[in-house]
Amino acid sequence: MTDITPNWLIKIAGAKTAAHLFYDLKIDTQEALATSNPDDLFNKSRESLKNKSSYINYLIGYKTFQALIEKAKDIDCLPRKRIKSIFDAKKKKFGPTHFLFKDENEFYEWYKLKPQICYYCKTEQYKITELVLAGIFPSKKFKKRGRNLEIERKCSQPEEKNVYSSENCELACTFCQNDKSDVINAELYIKYFSEPRKRFIDDLYEAHINSKL
Numbered sequence: 001m002t003d004i005t006p007n008w009l010i011k012i013a014g015a016k017t018a019a020h021l022f023y024d025l026k027i028d029t030q031e032a033l034a035t036s037n038p039d040d041l042f043n044k045s046r047e048s049l050k051n052k053s054s055y056i057n058y059l060i061g062y063k064t065f066q067a068l069i070e071k072a073k074d075i076d077c078l079p080r081k082r083i084k085s086i087f088d089a090k091k092k093k094f095g096p097t098h099f100l101f102k103d104e105n106e107f108y109e110w111y112k113l114k115p116q117i118c119y120y121c122k123t124e125q126y127k128i129t130e131l132v133l134a135g136i137f138p139s140k141k142f143k144k145r146g147r148n149l150e151i152e153r154k155c156s157q158p159e160e161k162n163v164y165s166s167e168n169c170e171l172a173c174t175f176c177q178n179d180k181s182d183v184i185n186a187e188l189y190i191k192y193f194s195e196p197r198k199r200f201i202d203d204l205y206e207a208h209i210n211s212k213l
Contacts, residue, residue: 007116012071015126019055024048033072038065100165119170121197127205156182
């Protein structure tokens with residue numbers, strides 16, 4: 001079992017419920033959720049609330065588990081519409097010289113294989129999503145950003161290498177994507193800023209979760 005909440009689970013359940021399913025209820029594959037019994041999940045979830053380390057502090061309803069199981073039975077759990085809008089916007093803005101994904105399908109297949117973890121600081125996105133939704137960051141920037149990982153070009157200099165392609169792109173959190181920009185190369189950014197950034201988010205997230213228990 002990986003130690004990172006799966007992308008598909010976050011997309012169908014939301015950050016907090018996904019973390020609860022993954023860490024507390026040990027649902028680590030789409031098949032495991034799709035074949036689960038809603039009664040079992042409901043009872044296990046209720047029992048987990050007795051543990052202070054649970055990722056939630058409220059009871060999830062039986063019908064919610066039923067709905068999540070039905071969603072898990074779908075093959076495609078990623079928000080294709082949102083990914084298409086990203087593809088269309090990037091293609092229109094950067095054109096064929098700097099946006100090298102040949103079509104929407106190639107872009108989608110690339111995107112869905114990426115884990116929901118920042119390429120630079122290795123922070124799990126569900127933690128940042130939870131903090132953003134809780135209003136922990138007062139900046140107006142987080143009214144539109146922060147809830148999802150962003151597409152980052154690792155190499156931004158020289159200009160001819162500053163392209164959107166499967167080789168040059170990764171998913172990064174809003175913090176790292178904003179910080180790195182075109183000022184620092186990927187290797188140096190990871191070397192000097194990765195650990196402090198992850199520690200910062202982890203500490204904020206732990207304090208936030210503990211305050212709700």
